[in-house]
Structure formats: C-alpha cells, structure tokens
Amino acid sequence: MKVFTRWFGFRFAPDSIPAHLRRDPLAVVSSLIIMIMILSAIFAPLLTSRAAEGLGEPNPSEKLAPPSAAHIFGADHLGRDLYARVLFGGRTALGMGFLIVFGAVLIGAPLGAIAGYFGGWLDEVIMRVTDVALAFPPLLLAIAIASALGPNLTNAAIAIALTWWPWYTRIVRAQALALRERPFIEAAHVIGVGNFTIIARHILPNVLSPVIVQATLDLGSAILTAAALSFLGLGVQPPTPDWGQMVSTGRIYFPQRWWYVTFPGTAIFIATMAFNLLGDSVQDANK
C-alpha cells in the first residue's frame, strides 16, 4: 500500500545530488540516523551485553520486566531484553528493506529498460503485464504470496518485491522512452553503436538516478510493509528479532506493558521516517 510516493515526476539531475543534500539539514539528520542504524545493526553484538537474548534466547524469569537499569527498554514476554531485541531487529529491518528494494529493482528495471527502449509489441506486452500486476491489491498479494510460500524472511521480501517491481518498470520505461527520443541516443545510432551498448552506456547511467531516488524513498515503505507482514505473522519468524513481529506480540500487553510495543514501534517509525526524509531530499535535489 505504501507505494504512492513514486508518483512524483523526475527530471534529469542537473547538479550533483550530494551537494544539494549537504545543504538540507533534514537530509543531513536523516543520513546520520541511517548511518547510526546501519552501524548499530552491524555492531549490535558489541552494543549490548545480552546479544544472545537479542538473537532469541529466552530468559523466562525476566518476563515482561519494565524498563529499568538492567533493561533500559524493558523485557519481552519471554524475558528477553528489548533493547537487545530492537538492536538486532535493526538487522532484519534493514536487511529486509534492502532485499525488497533490490529485488524490485532487479525485476522491474530491466523490464522497463527493454520496454522503453525497444518499444513496439514488446513494450505493449510488458506494460500490460505491469498493468495487471498493479491492479492486484499489493498488500493482499503480498499476504497471499507470503502465505503460499510459507512465512519467513526471504519469502516476505520476495512477496513484497513481487508487488513492487511494476513501479520500477514504469519509472525506467518512462525514462528510457524519453531517452530513446533524445538526440544523443540518435547520435549514437548514427555512429553505429549497437543496441545493447546504447542501453548500457547511454540509457542506464541516466536511468540510475531516478531509480536511486525511488529506491531511497521505497526503503522506508519497504521497512513499513515488511513490518506489516510480520505483524500478521507472515514475515520474519521468531526467535529472529523483528520490529513488526515485536509490535504484533507486544500489542496484547498494551497498554499496561506499554514498553513492549513502544520501542519497536518507534524504531519502525524512526527508520521509515529517516529513509523517507532522505528520499524526499534526494528527490528535491534531483529536480
């Protein structure tokens, strides 16, 4: 469902995106947050003394312990330290996010390039397929795919990627279509450069930047959608730590044991927000 941000139009980037971003305080802040999240996901074991709990080892005696010095975020229903869980959950969230977006780009972008560049019946076929793919309610489709394939991390990522690729096809196709008409492509043709060299040298580098913009925006949505799937029990499976899964389990303890949903919920929010902010800035810069 979180797919609409991709409707903003794209133009060719006149200036370097990083330079623009440096001047946007929100972009700086969000990049910092993302860096911190990535680093803390990578170095999670070093940031907590309860790494085992973070990875899933139960500690029943501490069940639902409220936040305290020992558990700054409190403990979950199996007594695991929520701080450690949230920390390790970042690995899953970021991993899922990248996997989904990467998967969607991998399927969508080449199809879009082919459709846009070659045009004709190939374009027609590919675009009708994406029309159909878009007509499916995305979350419904993701749920169906995830429940058909069996719930786990990769399947959830595949399920979501399978509902997202058409957007990349559209973006890349629109770009390729516009590029195809550009004089520099015609110039390459006149020189006698072959089709695939043209795609590789002249089309792809120019398509990349809108795709990167879109991907940045989508990372936030990917994390959110993955969380929604996990919330339904179709995402990452316990004891693997996952924010959506934590909120889903913690929900029944709300509001008396507020900490259980609050910390992972906030983590999802912050991660999504950071990527969305960055994506938004990148998009602005790209205009």
Place this chain on the structure above:
Amino acid sequence: MLIYLLRRLLLAILVIVSVSVVTFFVARVIPSDPAALYAGQRPTSDQIAAARERLELDQPLYNQYFRFVRDILKGDLGTSYKTKHAILADIKTFLPATLELVIASTLMAIIIGIPVGVLAGAKHGGWLDQTTRILSIAGVSFPTFWLALVLQLFFFGTLHRLFPLSSRISNNVALFNSFPAVTGFYLIDTLLAGNFIAWRDAVWHIILPTLTLATYPISLTLRMTRAAMVETLSEKYITAARAQGLPERDILFRYALKNAIVPTLTVLGLSFAYSLTGAFLVEVIFSWPGLGKYVTDAIFNVDFPVIVAVTLIVTLFFVSINLFVDIIQAFLDPRVVLR
C-alpha cells in the same frame, strides 16, 4: 474522446480478465487442499471426497475457470469454502463498511491535503512547507497498527473515552435504536431512517478508524499536491498569468491547481482502491467488519473463492477508479485525449 474512452475501457476489461485468470490459477497453485477446507474443521476422509466431487475439483483447471466465469456472469460469486456463505452476500455486508471508512478518509485527504498542499507549494521553502513536509513524511512513516494503538490510548485512555474503540455502532444503539440496513453505509442508513441518535453514534464510531486510515492519504495528497504545485508554479504560464496581473488566489486555486491536480487524483484513486483491502489492520484493531479483514481471514484459511472474488471486486474498483481519474484528467486537460 470516444475512441479514447473505448480504448481505456478495453484495457480495463483486459486487466480484469487477466487478473481473474491469474488469481484463479495462482490460487490453485497454493499448496493446500480446498476439498479438505470445504469439508470443515475436522473432516472425515469421505467428507473430503464428497467435497472434492461437489466442488468438481477433479475437473481440469480450465473447465473450473470457465464455470467460474459463467457463474460470475450470472451474478454468482460462489460460496466460501470455509463458511459456506454466499460470497456476494458477504461482500454486500463487508464492502459498505470498508467503503464508508475509505470514503471518509479519502474525503479527509481531499479536504485537508489539497488546500494545505497548495499553500505549502505556493510558498515552498516557507514555514508551512517545512512544517507540513516533516508532518506529512511522518504521516507516511507511521506503521498503521502502531498509530492505531497510539490513537486508541490517547483518545480512549488519556482523553477519557472521547471516542469508542471498536465496532461501527454501540450495542445500545443496535438494541434500542436500530435502523434498517438499506445501503449498508451506516451514516446513510441512519439518516434514511431519520434516526439521529444512531447517526451520531455511527459518526462517533467512525472517527478514530478514519483518522488512522486517513493519515497516510492525507500526507500523500499533501505531498503530491505540493510537489505538483511547485512544479506547476514554475511553469511559464504562471509567470505569464502574474504578468497579466491576476490575483494570487486565482493563480493558485484556479490556474495552477487545475494543472497540478492530476497526479494527486491518480494517487488518491490508487490509494482508495488499495485501501479496500489494505485497511484491514485498521479493521482488525477497531473491530470493523470490513472487506480487508474478510479477505485476510480468507487468505489465512486459503479460502480460494473468497480470495478470487474479493480480488476481482477490488480490481474492478481499481480499474473503474483509474478510468474515472483518466476521464477527469481528459476533462481537465484537453491535450490528453489526443494522445
């Protein structure tokens, strides 16, 4: 215009047919035994066999598909394997509930998102733009389920039962102020019955779920409108209109908005169609008996006929809304038709 419409209609039909084929066949590929499901919670072997025969599952797939299409054309969406309900009847119950919610949130998105987006876009970089930028990005970053919980806690807990937490009307109204279900939209049915107590109750119940559901489309509409406005306002015809001395209000809400509204409408239409099933988290949390919950349950139960039927209905909405938006677009922008 006519040929344009015909072409769009044809494409829409193509999409619907393809979706029906794909869902139908994919549903069959999901590893599960529909006969066992049909036979009930703890069926015996012969109940399963009987079910298989009854459902003609032993027939070739394409036969099953044609039978399915024939039934649909007769207005029969089939029967749920799990509950044995007539799906059409179920949808008549659940679709209006969801529609009521989704329409309410879409209206909110239009009423709040578009004007604020226009103003933010008009002074882009200004304080309104900066504030709404952060707010609307936050709005699309909230996990729905979390937002719902926070709203529940805030409005019910902190603000002491300002709004009810679940269901479409309260038990008291159902018991003592009931009204006939005509359209299935409670806000309308209560009015039709002239029952204002029930109407107020229904309004009161729809507020929290609508708020939860609307956060995303409001933010999205705002961002889209703003982006389109920024883009449109940089068009030369806007400078030209200013040079002609037209007042700013006219320029924003007449000249620019008409050109900037199309992407917003497209997105709003999509969001509307996707919310029909995508609202289910809200529906679960607010015990709102809607389509999303209905089909999600069906998915968990691998209840094919329901999945297929709902997918078709939603697709129907999807293509009709798209068609509608396209027509509006053609109406707003005379250049479109010629393409």
Place this chain on the structure above:
Amino acid sequence: GKTAAPATQQAVTEAPTAVPAQPAVLTIAYANTFPDIDPSTSFSNDGAVTANIYETLTRYNAPGSKDVLSPQLATSWKASPDGLVWTFHLRDGVKFHDGVPFNSAAVKFSIERTKTLNGGAAWIWGSVNNIETPDDYTVIFRLDYAAPLDLIASSGFAAWMISPSVKDKDGAWFNAGHDAGTGPYMIESYAPGARIILTKFDKYWGGWKAGQFDKVVLEVVEDITVRQQKIESGEADWTLQLPTENLASIGKKPDVKVLINPAFETMVGLFNNKKPPLDNQKVREALSYTFPYDTFIQTSMSGYATQAHGTIPAGMYGSDPSLFQYGLDPDKAKSLLAEAGYPDGGFELTMTYATGDSVEQQAGELWKAELAKLGITLNLQPMAWEAQWDLAKGDPVNAQDIFVMYWWPTYTTPYDFLFNMFHTEETPLFNLGYYFNANFDKLIDDANTLSGSDKAKAETMFQNAAKILVEDAASLFIFDQSSIHIIRSDLKGYVDNPAYSHVVFAYELSR
C-alpha cells in the same frame, strides 16, 4: 470539537431511557466472528450462538455433576446391550420458534438433514443406519456399529434439533440471520462480523422467571485490549482470551471475576514416528525430557494451564491424574540420546505450528533453547493450518518432524482423542505422527463399543490405552488448556461447562 463530544456520548448512553421498561440485556464479547450459524453444519465458535437458539436431545453436564448427562429434549434413553439400538423418549409440549411442534419426526428430520448436508461435525452420526419414529415421542436409532449415541446426542455441534419447516432452506438462509430452534432465544438481528442480538422466545418450554435476560448481545470484539476494556467497564458481561499476564490484576477488581476451569482441550506435539530419528523410541523419550513444561506454562500461560497427563485432558471422563508425566531432565535426555546413538545430538528437527498462534510459537522458542543445549537444532516453521496439515498428510518422510496442535472433542469421549490422533489409518487424517500400534487400536475400539453399556470398564480400558501412548512417547504431551472466562461479578448462575467450550447458556443466567 471538544464540547460536542460529551453531549453526543451522553445522547448515546441516554438512548435506553427512550424505551419505557428497560429490558435486561446480557452482553457477551467474543474474540472471533461466527462463521456459520446453520445448526447442521456449524463447527466453530458459532456454537456459542446455536447453543442459545437450539437444543440437543441430551446435555453433557459440567464436571462435578452427579450424572455425566442430563435430559434436554429427550427425557430418557436406553441402549441395547450390543450398543446397536438406541431408544430415545422425547419431551412433550415443546414448540419450535416458528410454532411447529417438536416430535420424533423433527428429530429424524434434523439428524437426516445434518447427515445429508454432511458438513461440519455431521460424521458424529456416522454409525446411524436408520431412524425409526414409532410414535410422536419415541425415536429408535439403529446403528451399524456400536457408538455412545447418548454422548453423541449431547454434542455441541451437529446435534441440534431443527424445525422441519426449513426443509428447503440452505445454509445461506440461516446465515442471513434466520433460525429454526426450540431454544430459549431467537435471533433478533444479525450484523455479520459485528454482533448477533438474540431476544427471548416467550413460549420456551422451560418457562421464564423474573431476572432472566430478555436480550443477549453476542458481540465480536477481536481486539484483546478492547475486550479487556469492555469487561472492566461493564460494557460486556462475559468475555474470554485476555492476556494471561493481566488476569491476576483483573481478578482483584471487585466488579469482575476470573473463572478458571479445566477445558477439555490439550496441546500435543505429534512426533513423526515414521521419520528418523524420531522413529527411534529412545529419541522420542529423550525429547520428551527436554521440553521445559513448567517454564512454558508459567511464561506463556502465566500458570493458567496444567501439564498434561497423556492425551486425555484432566477432568474428562477417561482422564487419569496418576498417569506418568515426563519432566524437563536434560541429563536423562542426554543419556537416552547416547543410547540411541546421538551422544551429542547433531540432528535437526522441524517443528510446524499454526501461523499467528503465539502460544505454539513460544513453546517452540523455549524448547529450541533447551534442545540447543543438547546439540539439537529445532527449526520453527509457522504455516497456515491448512498448509501444515497438508504437509503432514503427505509422505511422512518429507513431513515435518513435530506437528504441534490442539485437540478437543466434538462430543465428550476419550475415544475422540485416542482414535483421531493415534489409531492406525490407511491414509491418516489426524494421526499425523504416524503412530501405528495394533494392540492399542484394538483396546480403544473395544472400549468404545463397551462405553454404551459399561462406562466404568470402558474408562479403565481408555486409561490403559492412554498409558501405552505415554510409554511409547508417541507424542509430546504438553499441557491441558484451562478454560478462562472473565465475567461481571453481578452475573448469577454462571457455570463453566467444558463440554461446550466458550458457550454461555444465557437462559441459566440472571443479574
């Protein structure tokens, strides 16, 4: 606006005053919808609805009662010694809601309709070959094989008596909110997925006393937090499935009572007896010693459950409180594993459980940690129930190693547990641990035949059969579910009856 809010709220709460004499309303908050309220095919928590609208011939009594069964629409019944012919005498003067009198023809119609539709729990009548109606108030059943028809007739599913006037009506008619019962209540309105409102049937044969409820609201409140809010605020009189962690504090409130009773429901982890290494009894025994029963029950159930004594749940006919229980004993497990040739574990097991079932999931998580200590890797695989079942029914060699599920009886007999989960079958339907033992099969079949005539002897035989399963470590016997219901303290006459799980018989209640 802020000012408008209280006004409207008030209007809503004031609404009842518009009605002259305020009727007594019982509000029951369920966690799930009522999928099917056709009395012939209903086989889910919709029993909560049907039980107030329809009646059975006999009624299974709550544990602790003098008799196992008491009369309902039948006043007395008798089985032939071979258990093949059963005679029921019917109550006189009973009328269906539609005015049609209840008689033997109605019984014959009801059971035959159920058998014909062959949905839900219709198979409970599988033994019935022929139904005779010698007179209006006598019904004779002729069976193909011996079966405890008195127990069957008390079933909460598929045993309801239905007015013959609905012979052309199908499930859709019922599910549109119609009924055809003899019970104390009738459907007033039905908003699928939201609520069913019942109103009292004035001509109910049992008569009405002051204080009984005029209306019953069966509300669907899926959100656990909201259910808790509702029972605490008095918006609901009865509810279930609240977080067990909260029960202690809820129970302390004066307005609310937490009722904890045994439920005839048990959780098992079926070992795949056909697939190495679980085909080895020693391994199965070893695993039985690795499950953290107490921790699990304390952690996941907050102590509101008891470790199972074999497969027959505590408190039920056939249960045996003295039956051996495995406990968490890693040393013993280690030595058993060594005997079996796995001194350091070194194998992987896959456990499937139903997606979204957090209790099953926690069982897996806790067990996984214990098994890891013995060098055994437990892969947790949540699956849609249907898919999980399909996987188990396929080739046992490819099936999951451990299939965690709950079992409860359709009608209350130990045979239901023993037969379904452990009796040899050509193509197993629920014996998904592929446990095959000819002696065991014979023992329970004989006990079943005998149970119509000699309940006491049959019970011993059932207990012996249950013991065989424990000795063979046929399955992991985890816990017996408690039935936990939360009611308002001012509700009078409420008795929990595990034979009709989660059913509230509103007729018995008053405020």
Place this chain on the structure above:
Amino acid sequence: MSLLEVRDLSISFSTSHGLFRAVNGVNLTIERGEIFGLVGETGCGKTVTGLALMGLISSTGRVTASRLSLDGLNLLSTRNWQNVRGRRISMIFQDPAACLNPTFTIGQQLSHVIRYHFHLDSAATHHRAVELLNDVGLSDAAHTLRTYPHQLSGGMQQRVMIALALASGAELLIADEPTTALDVTIQSQILRLLKSLRDKHTLTIILITHDLGVVAHTCDRVAVLYAGSVAETSSTVDLFRNPKHPYTQGLLGAMPRHGTRGKPLLAIEGSLPSGINPSVGCPFAARCPLVMKICRTDNPTLTPTENAHAIACHLY
C-alpha cells in the same frame, strides 16, 4: 517626462554557489510611444530586467535601484504590484505555447483577465475579447475563443499572448523575445503587428531580443546589454551606422550576411564572464580585441556622447 526611468538597477540571486549578479547597474530611459530594443546574448540579463520591472523576480532574487519610476509612480516602494501588473505594464514571453495555460480555453483566459481588471459583465467581456483578438489580427475570433492553446499554431499563440497582455489595458508592453521561437515569415508578421499596435494604441514597447536584425527593423532606440550592464545605447539608426563599443562591433561582425561567404566571420572569442565572482574592470575586457590596461582595473561607466549615444567603454 519619460514613461519609464531605470537608474542603477541591479539584480542578484543567491544560489548554491554564491551570490549571482545577473544585472549590474543598468540605466534605461524609455519614452512614451517608442519601441525600445534590449539586445544581448544569452544570460546577459534581459529577461530578469523585464521581470524586475513587474516585481516578478523570484524570492531568491534581490532587486536594487536608485530609481525605478513608471510615469511618476515609484515602483521601488510599490507594495501592491497587483495595480502595476497588467494594468500598467504587461509582459509577453518567448515561448507562447508554454505561456498559455493548457487547461483553459483562450476565451476563458482572456475573460479572466478582462473581468478581473474591468469588472465587466459577461456580454461586455465577450465583446471586448473579440475586439482584442481582432486587434491582434485573429479574424475568426468567435472560434478562437473556444479553442485550447495547443490547437493553435505558434504564430496564433503569440498573437493570443499579445491580446492577453493588452487585455488589462497596460501602457507599457515588455516583449521578451516574442519571435525567437517563430519562423521568419511569422516573425515579420508579429513584428509588424507590434509596430501597428504602437501606432494605433500609443503603446510603449520594450522589445527584448538577441537578434540585431530584428532590432534594426523594429526599434526606435536600443540598448546593448553585456553581462548585466548596458554597453551601448543610442537610436537604432545611429547604433548600426556607427557602432562604437567593441562588443557591439563584434556582434555586428559576427553575423553572417549576404556577401560574407568565403570570408571568416568576426568571432568574439571566449565566453561570458561568470556572474558569481565578476572580475574587476570592464566585463568585456577578457574578450575585447582593443583591450587596454585600464580596462582590467576600472569598470567604465555609461558615458553619453553626441546624438544621445552613450557608451560604456574607456575608448570614448
């Protein structure tokens, strides 16, 4: 009194790379009823000068001047541009297709403007619209009113733009490269139209262009802009007969024309100086064939010579 007087007009934009000086101390005096040409190459500040006169410089820009007066009205202290735009000054642009709102018919756009400025009823508005279209040479006015911009040819679009600019009753029309996007044959039609409007309606026109040919045939007086300042200004005849500034000479020499075949053109080597860190001295110094020492240190001021001819060059 002159219609428009501009003294020391400077326009700068804050950009990501620093302050960009688009216009540096431009002086212009425009008499009532004349067609005044503003010529110069890309980026020399023609358009922004025009926009500044209407208060249309975007928020990142800053306009300063010592005097900016329109018929006695001090534009520098104007709060309400609404009374200036359209009513006093109108502007048309290079690309008529992009300057007409694609989603409204010509009639709608015209009547918006007429109604806003004159508060006429709809019949009178319609009448006025038809009249305007006839004035700009669109004979089938009734039909044109009902069409959308994209249904018109480029020349017709530019005529409509002119009608729109006149609709509000302005006395000064700033025409920013009104013919650059059009074919020569259409260009000559439009230029003819502008001249006739000047004659018939006593319109004053500032014609912005980069084409000296257009200036030669249309304008009464002209200013040559280079890098944001006026290099030379005089009557048109004088400028072409007797170009003084080396830049003007260069421009004229760079134009291919009948008889240049086979001879090299006089190309001005190099390119425009950057507006961000302008060097001291004459902005043209780096490209000037006649550069002197003083040119690199001192920026020449616009100095009047005979015949109302003024040159900003140390040579004079």
Place this chain on the structure above:
Amino acid sequence: MALLEVRSLVKHYPVRVGLFSRRQAKAVDDVNLTVNPGETIGIVGESGSGKTTLARCILRMIEPTSGEVIFDGVDLLKLGQSSLRTKRRELAVVYQNPYLSLSPRLAVRDLVSEPLVTHTSLRGDALNDRVVENLEAVGLSADYLNKRSRQLSGGQAQRVAIARALVLRPKLIVLDEPTSALDVSVQAQVLNLLVKLRTELGFTYLFISHNLDVVQHLADRIAVMYLGKVVEVGTTDQVFSQATHPYTMALLAATPEPHPDRKASLVTVQGSVPSLTAPPTGCHYHPRCQWAVERCRHEMPALRLDEDRRAVRCHFPREYFQASKKFE
C-alpha cells in the same frame, strides 16, 4: 559521380486526427537531391518543412516510406542491419543542441572515442592520441578530455560534437541546424570552424538551417523546402540574387538584416504554414502566395529543371522573378 543521390524520397507519418481517422503527414514528399563530393549543400525551410525528416531518412534513422538513398554507389535503404552499421562510419551528424546530443554522463574523451571504439580496433594510447588530435582540430586542448558536456560552454560543446563527427573522417557530414541554439558570437566561431575543417579536410556537408544568412555563408548550393517538398534548388548566388520561387523570395524578404537602411520588402507572406496532414490542393504554397492564380489552386507544379541546373516548383517562376526584380 554524386556522393549522395536522393531519389523520390517519401516519408509519411501516420497521425491520428479526430475520432476514428488516421491521416498521413507527408513530412517528406517526393524529394530528389544530389550532393557532389566536396560540396556543401544547404537546406532551408520553415519549421516543419521536413528538413530534419529528410536528414534522418538519409541517415536511415527512420525508415522512409519509399524512395532511394544512393550513398557512395549503394542504396542505403536496401542495406541489412550489419552492413548498414559498417556503412555508418562514412556518415556523421551534428545536431542543433550540443547539450542534448552529447550523452550527459560521458566525458569528452568517451564521447569522441566512441566512433573509434565502435568501428576500429584502436585502443589505449593510440586511441587517446587520436582523440586529442581531433580535439585540437576543433580548437580544444587535451584539458577538456575529462569534462562532461554540462561543464562546457555552448560553443565548446558544439566543438566536441563536431570532433566526434569528424573523428572517423566520414565522407558526408550532416549538420542539422548546428548553430541555431548558439549566440551570434558563438555561432560565428562554429561557422568559422566548419569552414576551416572543410578546407583542410575536404568534407562534404549537408547543412540544414532555417536561417538563410547562415546557409548562404556556408553552402555552395541551396535547396529550399516547403511542406515536405523541395520548391527551389540552385547555387547560393542564384538563389540569393535571383530567387525564382515566391516562397524563396518571401523568405529572403522576411530575413531581417542588421541594417536599418534596408527597407522592408514588399514581398510578404500571409498566414502560417498549413497542416501537413491536410495540405492545400494544387501548389502547397498558393494560400500564402500573393501571386497565386486559379491554376495554382488545382495543379501541383512539377519541379522544373532549367538550363543552368536550377530547379523550381512553380508554374510561373520567370514572371515572378521579373516581378520581384521590379520591387527591389
């Protein structure tokens, strides 16, 4: 022998008009053209007259509807894809806007070396040397090798485009309005460069422009196009001093010379270019021609070749030549 011979070239674009009908836009309609080695032929005409379409057909960037394009003895239109690719090394093109015709993400080095990499086995230092050599030929130094087109001024970028076109020493260079996007001062630089390269390397140019002044500066012969058809062909001097087609005369008259003394010509053109999909009957120019008579409305004049190899598509060329003389 002619280097390039275009025979009866036709290009129709299908265009959807109105509800159900499709029409053909005759963008290039029966064009014949000869280009001799070493000569520069200029093509002028208003926007939409089919100049670019003609060029693209010659380069076979689009498939013409019919006709022949004999280049260097072979009909390009009959070549298969691979032989066409080989043949392309002999053809090159320079477009109007260098920023649009140069890949924005590629450095000058890659841009100029692309033709070499495609058609020769030159790599490494040899390749680099060749690139530098050609850059110097267009007046750019090796400093520019690593710049991207955006970092160049318009004149510099157009020089890169020209370097790219000439690096393989093609037999024919098509220049499609190579200076229209440039300022006069920069245009002069580029025109001078083109002249210099032509003298030094003996290129043949097909030079397209809508600006008569620019064309006459460069071209030996000029073809004037109107609505997809060539209406007049002649040497530059012939066309300029003795235009025979009313349209050519109108073009000449409308082209403003930077001289205030030249009085506006009395030859004027009314109206605008008619639609290609519904061209006027008879002579396409008749609705705008001040001398049109009944015959012009019905009969399309043929392209007549006269004694000194001039061609004109007009029923009464001489008469108007006389008439225009009178007006000077």
